Amino acid sequence: MNQPLLKQNKQPSFPNEQRKPLINIERKFRPEIEGLRVIAALLVAVYHIWLNRVSGGVDVFFVISGFLITTSIISTINRTGKFSFRAYITKLAKRLLPSVFCILGIVLILSWFLLPDSILSKTIREVFASMFFYQNWQLAFSSTDYLDASQMKSPVEHFWALSIQGQFYLIWFLVFTLILFIIKKYKLTKVKTLINTILGVLFVSSFIYSIYLTAVDQPWAYFITMTRVWEFSLGSLLCVNLSSIKINKYIATIIGWLGLIGLVLTGIVFNVSEMFPGYVAIWPMTCALFIVLSGTRETKYGIKRFLGSPLMVKLGGISFGIYLWHWVILEFYRYNVQETPGVVVGLLIIISSVALSFLMTRYIEAPLRSSSNNKYAFSRLAILGSINILLIGSLLTQMYIDQSKPQKVMDTKNYPGALAVNNPDDVPDEDPLPALSDVFNDLPKAHLDGSNQGLKESDLKVGEYGETENYDATIALVGSSHSEHWLGALLKATKNENYRILNITRSGTRFSTGYSDDDLKGIWVNNALNYLKNEDVDLIVSQATAADTSNEKIQQQMIDQLQFVKDEYDIEVLAIRDSPRYSFNVLESLETAGLEETIKKMNKTDNQKDESFWKQFESENQSLNKMDLTNYFKIDGKYQPIIGNIVIHRDDRHLTNSYSESFAPIFKEKINSILKNN
Incomplete structure (x- = not known):
């Protein structure tokens, strides 16, 4: 300058x-x-x-x-x-x-x-x-x-x-x-x-x-x-x-x-x-x-x-x-x-x-x-x-006044979120939540309380939620921020269940075999494996693909890691297909370009490049439990920024915690079927 x-x-x-x-x-x-x-x-x-x-x-x-x-x-x-x-x-x-x-x-x-x-x-x-x-x-x-x-x-x-x-x-x-x-x-x-x-x-x-x-x-x-x-x-x-x-x-x-x-x-x-x-x-x-x-x-x-x-x-x-x-x-x-x-x-x-x-x-x-x-x-x-x-x-005073105003309650009737994809016309006309000013900070609990691992750290940090004593089962959410953003769904799904929930996530780090042992990411993955080996865990929930790449090697390395845990540690696995990713900030587009223009931008490119790999994985691998939630991001075949009156994305790839929580009934049914059948 x-x-x-x-x-x-x-x-x-x-x-x-x-x-x-x-x-x-x-x-x-x-x-x-x-x-x-x-x-x-x-x-x-x-x-x-x-x-x-x-x-x-x-x-x-x-x-x-x-x-x-x-x-x-x-x-x-x-x-x-x-x-x-x-x-x-x-x-x-x-x-x-x-x-x-x-x-x-x-x-x-x-x-x-x-x-x-x-x-x-x-x-x-x-x-x-x-x-x-x-x-x-x-x-x-x-x-x-x-x-x-x-x-x-x-x-x-x-x-x-x-x-x-x-x-x-x-x-x-x-x-x-x-x-x-x-x-x-x-x-x-x-x-x-x-x-x-x-x-x-x-x-x-x-x-x-x-x-x-x-x-x-x-x-x-x-x-x-x-x-x-x-x-x-x-x-x-x-x-x-x-x-x-x-x-x-x-x-x-x-x-x-x-x-x-x-x-x-x-x-x-x-x-x-x-x-x-x-x-x-x-x-x-x-x-x-x-x-x-x-x-x-x-x-x-x-x-x-x-x-x-x-x-x-x-x-x-x-x-x-x-x-x-x-x-x-x-x-x-x-x-x-x-x-x-x-x-x-x-x-x-x-x-x-x-x-x-x-x-x-x-x-x-x-x-x-x-x-x-x-x-x-x-x-x-x-x-x-x-x-x-x-x-x-x-400005701070005005923001405080705006945030102090009574907020609408996200009841399932007016704010069904993901559950509205099959009957979008039945959803009442309400202002979407969270308010756009709050969307960016609508984060998973692990990110708010600090139990998510930062990029500079490799020592394992574990967040413990749900029942911490006399629990019937332990569920571990493992992987990157694309695993972490499902924590809201997991916590709400198990709210009335006698389960302990563990958050073992690190930003930017897939639960994968693809890192070297001396890399910070590789060190963290090894620490996570050692913890899972010695801890009484009944189910691992994890992101299993990366939607921003068609590289089958990257996808396979995540599956290989989950398969290893299943075979060697005898822990059940729920492999979740990655949610869609975009080349632009969806929240920014909503505020600057508007709803219709954002929908057009969302559907111009391939938002899930893991399509062919996931189809092959679903047909060939029968030992891992799988969950593909892609359809819950679309209405009439088109990707949407808002579904069931809930804003979906907080940036270009991460879900709002509110939309994640709307998946609770889907997660509850899947998790209970896995744990009660094993």
Whole structure:
């Protein structure tokens, strides 16, 4: 992101005889960096708007930010001989907070009128996180929650990068405070060597950690601060050493254009959202370095002539706002008009972002940034921040009032759910439940009480429900979230039975033979097997296929695991065919596109690719009990988002707990027939 703060000072340093500089760095204005900023911002916007991909532009912002903030810090030390936290943080706040508070306030106002109910609470949390610069951690925890990762994106999700920058600036204050302390304490003269050593250690350690964590937990690695420090460090190292790097003008011309072309292609060549910030991020980093190095030479056909042109420099000055505004406009458009903008609408979004950024910079940011009266500036910031807090409080109050209103009871007559598929015309006309604002949080009990296993854990966690003493039988629900979402049906089906119910589930982990023993998923599966071997379990209920793949090997590995438990542990098995999965968020579509359009989208593609495997399994395997519930997701042969006045899906593949519970009579009959016949 572009911050006006990070423009390099055009004024010369104080003479050496007045004050000895920390180290000598180039402080001249670099117009090509301004142009690089706007290229990065526009790449982010273009990839978001039309390609629905991540461009790698944010990584370039991080390199530029490292370069420019290091220039600013060293220049301040060279000029004053000291490094004051108060002056440093005051300058940052005056340049960052006006735009941030302004945009977040507008988002809150628009959210009240234009945001789908189901995304409102998520947006409020993320606005608050963005105000206090921890949005990246908010998203990190959300992205590693398997069921939360599929929720709709908020209009402020992109603030994660700004939060990392804010945290980085604080880290860099500590780094240079440490450097000054070491220099003064030990009277060091080789200052540049010390700075390079410390920055080099940060670069190497963060880069290695980034590669490791991207390989083992990429969603977590993508958002956390430590995996991004190397990108800032790279820019800082470039700042410290740029004056020592000499290249001829021909090489400068070539690498400059190569850098720009490579940067534009980053999001096409790589799936950035799934591969970054590991070693693949070296690509856009190198592109940015090429462009900066190219700008050290004046060449007739070099990239500097383009990036340093008056128009690009002007746009570079507002690129921070372009980055922040484009996503806000895009998401509100998607929620209220259509998912993917056309060429004309996309261009209008970009033009609007430029216009809003210009107005915001000129009339809100610039007056506070340039004000020499800190009391005036911070009183205005306090007003903006207070307005946002009041808006957040008002939205939360309204949500609380809405949720406190008496809710209709889901009786089987008015809300039969799955039981209505055979006689849909007999269902009374009622507003569907849960309310769309509550659907996303309509979760299985195991997910609410924490007995579902998280993606980072392999130790077994078992949830115990129903009768826990003197029970007649034990039923274990085993597998991934596609097993877990049947817990509602299982608990309601056995409510009046003397059964103990165990939940043994782990998000994203099928009960399958397809994992290696040293993989977290494989370790968990082995732990589950050991538990089942030693525990008195009468029946295992589990997802037996994956509807999003026709790969028979994947399907067979689940059957093999269930067959193993049946044969080796002598435990009865109820194998459930996977419920339908979709290529879009059903809840989001219901709120933005409406019922009829959602039904059309649901029936355009193959939602159950396990069809041929399941038919073969049903005809050939006679030792496992089976249950295919596919017909309970259709009316007249068409998949539906709402049946029997109950909303079926909370995202693109998981059932609401309410719809799961409507299967209780079906599960009760099946389970009792299995247990009472054995």
